[in-house]
Amino acid sequence: MGLEAPVMSPPGGLSAQERLSWWEQQLPRLTSADRSEARLAMGELSLQLGNAKEARITFYEAKGGRLAASEMAQAERGIGLSYFLDGQVALGVPHLERSRENLEVPAQQEVDFLLAAVRGDAVAAGSDLLSQRMSAYMEASHLTGPVEKSNPAMVGQIQVDITRAQWGAAAMQSNWDRMTTPYRIAIHHTAEPFTATSVSATAAEVRNVQATHMHRDDPMADIGYHFLIDRAGRVVEGRPLYAQGAHASGDFNIGNIGICLLGNFSAQPERGASYAKAQRPSAAQMATLERLVDQLRQIYNIKASQVQGHRELKNTECPGDELAAWVKRYQRSG
Numbered sequence: 001m002g003l004e005a006p007v008m009s010p011p012g013g014l015s016a017q018e019r020l021s022w023w024e025q026q027l028p029r030l031t032s033a034d035r036s037e038a039r040l041a042m043g044e045l046s047l048q049l050g051n052a053k054e055a056r057i058t059f060y061e062a063k064g065g066r067l068a069a070s071e072m073a074q075a076e077r078g079i080g081l082s083y084f085l086d087g088q089v090a091l092g093v094p095h096l097e098r099s100r101e102n103l104e105v106p107a108q109q110e111v112d113f114l115l116a117a118v119r120g121d122a123v124a125a126g127s128d129l130l131s132q133r134m135s136a137y138m139e140a141s142h143l144t145g146p147v148e149k150s151n152p153a154m155v156g157q158i159q160v161d162i163t164r165a166q167w168g169a170a171a172m173q174s175n176w177d178r179m180t181t182p183y184r185i186a187i188h189h190t191a192e193p194f195t196a197t198s199v200s201a202t203a204a205e206v207r208n209v210q211a212t213h214m215h216r217d218d219p220m221a222d223i224g225y226h227f228l229i230d231r232a233g234r235v236v237e238g239r240p241l242y243a244q245g246a247h248a249s250g251d252f253n254i255g256n257i258g259i260c261l262l263g264n265f266s267a268q269p270e271r272g273a274s275y276a277k278a279q280r281p282s283a284a285q286m287a288t289l290e291r292l293v294d295q296l297r298q299i300y301n302i303k304a305s306q307v308q309g310h311r312e313l314k315n316t317e318c319p320g321d322e323l324a325a326w327v328k329r330y331q332r333s334g
Helices: 016-029 032-048 052-063 069-085 089-102 105-119 128-133 135-140 199-214 283-300 321-332
Strands: 153-155 158-160 184-189 227-229 235-237 256-261 307-309
Touching (some): 016 032, 032 052, 032 069, 052 069, 069 089, 069 135, 089 105, 105 128, 128 135, 158 235, 158 283, 184 283, 227 283, 256 283, 283 321
Parallel strands (some): 184 256, 184 307
Antiparallel strands (some): 153 158
16 A cells, blocks of 8 residues: 555655655654555665664664565665665675565666675676765775676786776877886875776776876876776776876886876865765775786886885875875885
8 A cells, every 4th residue: 555645755855864854754644554665765765864773773664564575675675785884794685685586677786786796796897877876885895896897908017907098098198208217106096086896987087087187287298197996906007107107296206107096095075075084995906006016016126115105205195094004014015
C-alpha cells in the first residue's frame, strides 16, 4: 500500500536536511505500512547527508515493517552502504550481497561497483558517473575502486598505463630546456580533489592540469610533471623525460624528475568546501609511487636522499603531510 496524498513526498525545492525533517514530522500520522516506506526515503536522505549511524537505524526500522522484496532489498542495500560510510567494509558486504538480486538496475550497478572494488575485480570502461556516485563510500572505506582494464605501454624503460596520446595531450610548445642527466626526484600532489578511478576521468583530469600549466600568465611549455599517478594506481605519461620539468621552481627543476599524485592531500578550506578536508593517497597510488621511484632510481642511479617532497624545495604545503612523511621514510631506507 503506497503513501496517500497529501503525504506522497516532500514539497519541491527543499534541501536534503529539510526533506528529512519533513518526513520526521509526517511519521506520527502515517499508517504502519506507510511508515516503513517513509523510513526507506529517510534512510536514503541520511546517506546523502553522510549520517551513517542514523541511516542504518532508519533502514533497520524500515525492515521491521511490511515491505515488498524490492523494498527489503533497498533496506539491505542502505544498511550495507551505511557500513561502508563508516569504513566497516566487512560488515557492509553481506548486506550488499543480499540486496543485489531484487534491486532496480541503477542501485544494482552501484552495489556491483562496490563489491568489485572490495574484491579487486577489473571492470570495463565507462563508469565515470557510477564512480562519482560511489566516491563518498570509496573514500570512507579507503578503497580505490574497481580498476578499468588498461593496455600498458613502454616509455623508455618505464611502463605507463596511460600515454600522452591516450589522455589527449596538447603538443609541447617551444619554451623548454633539455633535461640533464636526472639525479633527483620530486614528489607532488595536484591539490585538486579527485576520487574517480576510470581511465576517461583520469584523462580529463590530466588534460585539466596541462591546460592550467600552459595557460597561466607565464605559460609553461607543457604539463609540468614527467609522471602522474591516478587513484587506481595507474602511471600516466606526462612531460617527456628529455625535457626539463616545470614543477619544482627555477633551478630546482634541473635534473629533477617530477612525479605527481592526483588528489588533494592538504586541507585548503579557503578554497571552498570540497577542498576543506585533505584526502589520503590511495593504497594503489602509494604502491605504484614506490615502484616507480625504485625504477627511476635504478635507471639513473639516484640516491634515496635525493627523493624529495616539493615542500623541501619551496615554501608550500605540497605534497601534503602524508606524502611528505612517506618521503622522509623513503629517504631513510637508503
